[in-house]
Amino acid sequence: MSRARAAVILAAGQGTRMKSDLPKVLHQVGGRPMLDWAIASARGLGAERVIVVTGVHSPQVREHAAKLVGEGAVATQDPPLGTAHAVRAAEQALAGFDGDVVVLYADAPLVKSESLAAMFALREAKGGMAVLGFTAPNPFGYGRLITDSEGRLQRIVEEKDATPEERAITLCNSGVLCADAKALFQLLSMVKNENAKGEYYLTDVVGLGRSAGFFTHIVEGEEAEVLGVNSRVELAEAEAAFQRRRRRAAMESGVTMIDPNSVFFSHDTEIANDVVIEPNVYFGAGVKIGKGARIKAFCHIEGADIGEGAQIGPSARLRPGTKLGAQVKIGNFVEIKNSTFGPKAQASHLTYVGDADVGARANLGCGAITCNYDGFDKYRTTIGEGAFIGSDTALVAPVTIGKGAYTGTGSVITKDVPDGALGVGRARQVNIDGWADKNRAKKQKAKDVK
Ligand code: UD1
Ligand code: MG
Numbered sequence: 550m551s552r553a554r555a556a557v558i559l560a561a562g563q564g565t566r567m568k569s570d571l572p573k574v575l576h577q578v579g580g581r582p583m584l585d586w587a588i589a590s591a592r593g594l595g596a597e598r599v600i601v602v603t604g605v606h607s608p609q610v611r612e613h614a615a616k617l618v619g620e621g622a623v624a625t626q627d628p629p630l631g632t633a634h635a636v637r638a639a640e641q642a643l644a645g646f647d648g649d650v651v652v653l654y655a656d657a658p659l660v661k662s663e664s665l666a667a668m669f670a671l672r673e674a675k676g677g678m679a680v681l682g683f684t685a686p687n688p689f690g691y692g693r694l695i696t697d698s699e700g701r702l703q704r705i706v707e708e709k710d711a712t713p714e715e716r717a718i719t720l721c722n723s724g725v726l727c728a729d730a731k732a733l734f735q736l737l738s739m740v741k742n743e744n745a746k747g748e749y750y751l752t753d754v755v756g757l758g759r760s761a762g763f764f765t766h767i768v769e770g771e772e773a774e775v776l777g778v779n780s781r782v783e784l785a786e787a788e789a790a791f792q793r794r795r796r797r798a799a800m801e802s803g804v805t806m807i808d809p810n811s812v813f814f815s816h817d818t819e820i821a822n823d824v825v826i827e828p829n830v831y832f833g834a835g836v837k838i839g840k841g842a843r844i845k846a847f848c849h850i851e852g853a854d855i856g857e858g859a860q861i862g863p864s865a866r867l868r869p870g871t872k873l874g875a876q877v878k879i880g881n882f883v884e885i886k887n888s889t890f891g892p893k894a895q896a897s898h899l900t901y902v903g904d905a906d907v908g909a910r911a912n913l914g915c916g917a918i919t920c921n922y923d924g925f926d927k928y929r930t931t932i933g934e935g936a937f938i939g940s941d942t943a944l945v946a947p948v949t950i951g952k953g954a955y956t957g958t959g960s961v962i963t964k965d966v967p968d969g970a971l972g973v974g975r976a977r978q979v980n981i982d983g984w985a986d987k988n989r990a991k992k993q994k995a996k997d998v999k
Contacts, residue, residue, distance in 0.1 A: 631748030
């Protein structure tokens with residue numbers, strides 16, 4: 550990278566069509582707010598300064614952005630007078646910056662890093678500016694890229710200002726633009742609002758640049774990556790586009806999915822090769838899966854680190870703070886939260902493990918549960934290596950089961966069990982001979998009398 554890079558992210562829109570108390574750019578795609586996607590793209594490009602332009606109507610966006618980019622990198626546009634006006638609002642925050650700047654939209658989370666890199670590369674090689682364009686079969690609503698006979702970009706015209714001939718053009722503007730920062734702000738100062746919307750259009754810098762001898766190069770992307778979100782319907786479309794991309798990437802990196810369309814990823818899901826994912830699996834944020842593991846059907850997994858060769862599900866729920874070693878086996882209707890399992894430990898059926906450390910090769914029987922919460926505080930359970938927890942054991946934390954120890958089926962374990970011992974905590978069984986026969990005869994007689 551030869552020149553310093555910066556990004557200006559426009560997030561001043563109101564997003565009224567979302568009909569939400571949550572500002573639009575904080576709605577999530579792939580489990581991450583759209584604004585965070587734009588910031589991540591900028592950082593991925595090596596942008597040393599990332600400025601977020603917010604509106605006065607949403608202090609929540611300002612606060613959120615400040616946490617990610619710092620208070621000084623959040624600019625305010627008041628009132629919103631158009632995209633050129635919005636970029637100008639970032640000028641002060643970018644004071645002293647010498648290099649290239651890219652303008653991104655906080656409501657377009659799926660712009661590919663390859664496309665952005667291509668824009669910077671073109672600019673670096675040829676000078677001038679670069680825009681991200683795309684061909685839309687139905688271009689209605691988008692700005693159109695007007696090229697000359699040699700295919701060079703002359704200007705961008707907005708839908709509302711376009712002639713019928715210009716409207717027939719299908720090469721559209723995504724809004725993403727990259728330029729030398731100083732040149733861009735100079736051009737922006739010349740933008741006027743004499744157009745159908747009475748707004749200051751960022752897109753006007755292209756024509757103004759051309760008059761000043763600047764060329765703007767076009768990088769062509771796909772419509773799916775520039776998709777802007779204005780409504781819940783478009784949010785779902787963006788989510789679907791993200792999931793398609795993520796599923797493809799997983800398969801290309803060696804993950805088998807029997808029905809990819811029923812597997813849902815998060816922006817940060819990490820899966821090693823030779824993992825098999827059965828149908829209907831949901832990954833929330835923070836999941837990492839080791840090589841060769843199998844995630845069986847109907848699992849809900851978030852904040853979990855799953856070891857190599859582990860087998861999970863069907864119908865298991867792994868919650869944040871779960872860390873499973875190699876070849877762990879977790880079966881159906883098992884819930885695990887904030888707990889570690891050593892290699893080859895297993896819980897095969899109907900178990901709740903919360904705030905526990907389970908040693909290697911330990912086995913939790915059907916229906917075993919940790920009682921980790923007394924309504925006020927949470928307590929830990931420790932299960933030693935190779936321990937065997939009998940079915941339907943209630944482990945009342947804090948409690949420790951020693952290495953290789955057993956607990957009797959149906960026990961309520963309130964005291965530590967030493968290494969190698971058996972802990973039994975249940976009432977002894979008593980058999981009363983003949984009781985059932987006598988009882989039945991008595992009840993039958995009473996019924997006959999009636
Ligand atoms: C813009 C482009 C258009 C392009 C389209 C792609 C301009 C003039 N037009 O049109 O060529 O095809 O995007 O979707 O740029 N914003 C602010 N402050 C403002 C106005 C807008 O922050 O004063 C933000 C919005 O929140 C949004 C983005 O800038 O994230 C784009 O604004 P929008 O009004 O949606 O522009 P379009 O008319 O869609
Ligand atoms: Mg728009």
